[in-house]
Amino acid sequence: xxxxxxxxxxxxxxxxxxxxxxxxxCTGQGQDTHHVKARGRGGPLLPEDGQxxxxxxRNCHSAIHASPRQARERGLxx
Numbered sequence: 001x002x003x004x005x006x007x008x009x010x011x012x013x014x015x016x017x018x019x020x021x022x023x024x025x026c027t028g029q030g031q032d033t034h035h036v037k038a039r040g041r042g043g044p045l046l047p048e049d050g051q052x053x054x055x056x057x058r059n060c061h062s063a064i065h066a067s068p069r070q071a072r073e074r075g076l077x078x
Contacts, residue, residue: 007046008033011055021060021076030055034064037078 011033019030034054037043047053054076056064064071071077 019057027057032061
């Protein structure tokens with residue numbers, strides 16, 4: 001999926017490689033591409049609006065999916 005790899009690379013560049021979620025336990029170093037509207041809930045692989053993707057560290061990405069209610073309240077999940 002070259003388009004997805006390109007989108008991930010652009011996201012990493014846009015964020016200077018830093019985690020955008022900044023939750024408790026954040027390592028600061030982004031490595032995961034988080035879909036704000038989960039693909040399992042109808043979100044596209046490549047959202048047209050780049051703001052639908054967040055660059056997160058693994059800890060924050062796991063925390064978002066472990067606590068979806070809090071993530072929704074913070075705007076990290078739809």
